Amino acid sequence: MNAFEYVRPDDVAGAVTMVSRDPHASYLAGGTTLLDLVLKDGVVELGRVVDITRLPLRGISRGDDTLRVGALTTMEELAADPTVTERLPFVREALLLGASPQLRNMATVGGNILQRTRCRYFRDPTVAACNKRAPGSGCAAVTGVARMHAILGARAACIALHASDLCVPLVALDAVVHIQGVGGKRSVPLTEFYVLPGDRPDIENVLQHGELITEVEVPLLPVNARSGYLKVRDRASYEFALTSAAAALLIEDGTIARARLALGGVGTIPRRAREAEELLNGAPAVNQTFRAAAEVALRDPFTVSGTAFKVELAKRTIVRILQTVSGVQS
Amino acid sequence: MDIVSTLRVNRTERPFTADTRTTLLDALREQLDLTGTKKGCDQGACGACTVLLDGKRVLSCLSLAAQCEGREVTTIEGLARDGKLHPVQAAFIRHDGFQCGYCTPGQIMSAVALLKEGRAGSDEEIREFMSGNLCRCGAYPNIVAAIREVARLGSESQ
Numbered sequence A: 001m002n003a004f005e006y007v008r009p010d011d012v013a014g015a016v017t018m019v020s021r022d023p024h025a026s027y028l029a030g031g032t033t034l035l036d037l038v039l040k041d042g043v044v045e046l047g048r049v050v051d052i053t054r055l056p057l058r059g060i061s062r063g064d065d066t067l068r069v070g071a072l073t074t075m076e077e078l079a080a081d082p083t084v085t086e087r088l089p090f091v092r093e094a095l096l097l098g099a100s101p102q103l104r105n106m107a108t109v110g111g112n113i114l115q116r117t118r119c120r121y122f123r124d125p126t127v128a129a130c131n132k133r134a135p136g137s138g139c140a141a142v143t144g145v146a147r148m149h150a151i152l153g154a155r156a157a158c159i160a161l162h163a164s165d166l167c168v169p170l171v172a173l174d175a176v177v178h179i180q181g182v183g184g185k186r187s188v189p190l191t192e193f194y195v196l197p198g199d200r201p202d203i204e205n206v207l208q209h210g211e212l213i214t215e216v217e218v219p220l221l222p223v224n225a226r227s228g229y230l231k232v233r234d235r236a237s238y239e240f241a242l243t244s245a246a247a248a249l250l251i252e253d254g255t256i257a258r259a260r261l262a263l264g265g266v267g268t269i270p271r272r273a274r275e276a277e278e279l280l281n282g283a284p285a286v287n288q289t290f291r292a293a294a295e296v297a298l299r300d301p302f303t304v305s306g307t308a309f310k311v312e313l314a315k316r317t318i319v320r321i322l323q324t325v326s327g328v329q330s
Numbered sequence B: 001m002d003i004v005s006t007l008r009v010n011r012t013e014r015p016f017t018a019d020t021r022t023t024l025l026d027a028l029r030e031q032l033d034l035t036g037t038k039k040g041c042d043q044g045a046c047g048a049c050t051v052l053l054d055g056k057r058v059l060s061c062l063s064l065a066a067q068c069e070g071r072e073v074t075t076i077e078g079l080a081r082d083g084k085l086h087p088v089q090a091a092f093i094r095h096d097g098f099q100c101g102y103c104t105p106g107q108i109m110s111a112v113a114l115l116k117e118g119r120a121g122s123d124e125e126i127r128e129f130m131s132g133n134l135c136r137c138g139a140y141p142n143i144v145a146a147i148r149e150v151a152r153l154g155s156e157s158q
C-alpha cells in the first residue's frame, strides 16, 4: 500500500474538481468499502483521499411523492426517518438487515450504492485471475470456490455479486441518482446506473471518474401499498444475503393492481424483476401466481457448482415474500 | 505522509502525529497508549474495535484518524467516572459477561450505545442489535443478561 495524501475540501465544487483532475484520487465517505480495499486488502492504490464526510450532503427532505436523501446520509439515519417507516417500510427493513449497527452508523447511502463486490478473489491481490481487478486476466471464481456469487447477469468473465441490501428496494422503487461533475449535474435512474459485466467487469456503473453522487431521490409507495424485504443468509445476522427479495404490492379485491419486485444476492447488479412484475400485475394474489412470477424472474441463470442451489432458493424467497406481503397462506 | 492532528478522546484534547493511513484504532493504541480498544479482525467483521464517535458506535479499524479530527471519541477508558464503573461495566462483571475478555471493550461500548438507542426492549432485540460484536468464547447469554439488567434498572429508575 503506497502513501496517500488526505484532504478535506470545504465545498462540493471543490471536491469534484479535486477528484476529477487527479486520476489517483478517490472520495472517502464512511470508508467501510474504500478503506477495506485500500488499507486492508491492498487491491486499490490511491494517491489522494478526498474526505467528503463534512460536505453538506447529509439529510432527508420530503416532497409530495418523493423522499430526497443526501448522499452522505448514513444507513442508520435513513432507517430512523419517520417517512421511511411509514411509506417505505421495506427500505427500512433492508437497511436494518444489512451489516451491523456500527457499520450502519458509518456507511452512507452514496457509498452503499457504490460498494464493491465481496468476491474473495477480487479482494485477494495474490490471486492473479480477476477480470474486475486486472482486465483480461480471467476469473478465479468460476472455477474456484463460489457461494456468495451471482447467477443473474453473470457470465464466464465475472460472476461477482453486488451485495447491497438497500439497493434492492431502491431499484424496485425506481429511485433516481443525482450526480454532479465538473461539467454540471445529471440524473440517472438507479435501474440504468449499473452496467452488466459483459467483457469489462471492471466497469460497474455509468459514473465518470470524479462525478459525485449528491442525492438519491426515492418515490414513496402509495399509502395503501404493502411492502416487505426478505433476506436469506448463512448466519442469523451480520451477514450478506444468499438470496433476498424486495416486494411492494397494491392489492384490490384479491387482484394485484401493481407489483414492484427486485432481487438481491443473485445479481451482478441489484436486479429489478420486470417480467415477473408484468406477470403479477392484474393477476390474482394466489400461490400459483407467485410461483409463476418466481419462475420468470429466475429464467436463464448462469450457475457454477457452488451457486446452483441459489436458483431454487431465490424462487422460494420470491414466493415467500409475496405471500408475506399479500397475507396469502402457503 | 504525516499529518499533525488532534483527537478529542474521553473529554481530553490529544495531539498526535501519524501517517495519513493511520486508522483511529491504531492511533488510539499506538500513539495515544489507549490499548483498551482491541484489534480483532481489523477489517470490520468483529466489533472488537468499537468506540463512540460523537456518541454513536462505530468501528475504529475502518476509520481514518484524520477523519475524526474535532470529533468526540469515547473509548472504554472513558466510561468510568470518578473511579466508579459505568453501569454496563458493572453488569458485565456481575453476570460474567466474558471469558477471555478480548471482545469485552467492544461489547461494552456497543451495549452502552444500544441502551441509548433504546434497543434493549427484549432479548431478541438485544441479540439482533448486538450482532455486530462477535465473541469467540461464546459469552453471549451472559452478555445479553447484563444488558437486560441495565435496561431494566434504567427503566425502573425513571
Ligand SMILES: Cc1cc2nc3c(=O)[nH]c(=O)nc-3n(C[C@H](O)[C@H](O)[C@H](O)COP(=O)(O)OP(=O)(O)OC[C@H]3O[C@@H](n4cnc5c(N)ncnc54)[C@H](O)[C@@H]3O)c2cc1C
Pocket (backbone or CB within 6 Å): A026, A027, A028, A029, A030, A031, A032, A033, A034, A035, A036, A071, A072, A097, A098, A099, A100, A103, A106, A107, A108, A109, A110, A111, A112, A113, A114, A115, A163, A164, A165, A166, A211, A212, A213, A214, A238, A239, A240, A241, B043, B044, B045
Ligand atoms: C463487514 C461488513 C458487512 C457488510 N454487510 C452488508 C450488508 O449486509 N448489506 C449491505 O447492503 N452492505 C453491507 N456492507 C457494505 C456496506 O454497506 C458498504 O461498505 C457501505 O454502504 C459503503 O458506504 P461508505 O459510506 O462506507 O462508502 P466508502 O467506503 O466511503 O466509499 C465506497 C466507494 O464509493 C465512493 N463514494 C462514496 N460516496 C460517494 C459519492 N457520494 N459520490 C461518488 N462516489 C462516492 C468511494 O470513492 C468508494 O469508491 C458490509 C460491509 C462490511 C465491511
Ligand code: SF4
Pocket (backbone or CB within 6 Å): A117, A119, A120, A121, A122, A129, A130, A131, A132, A133, A138, A139, A140, A141, A142, A157, A158, A159, A160, A201
Ligand atoms: S467473479 Fe469477478 S470479481 Fe470475482 S474473481 Fe471473477 S472476475 Fe474477479
Ligand code: FES
Pocket (backbone or CB within 6 Å): B038, B039, B040, B041, B042, B043, B044, B045, B046, B047, B048, B049, B050, B059, B060, B061, B062
Ligand atoms: S477489529 Fe474492527 S471490526 Fe474487527
Ligand code: FES
Pocket (backbone or CB within 6 Å): B097, B098, B099, B100, B101, B102, B103, B104, B134, B135, B136, B137, B138, B139
Ligand atoms: S470473551 Fe473471549 S472473545 Fe468474547
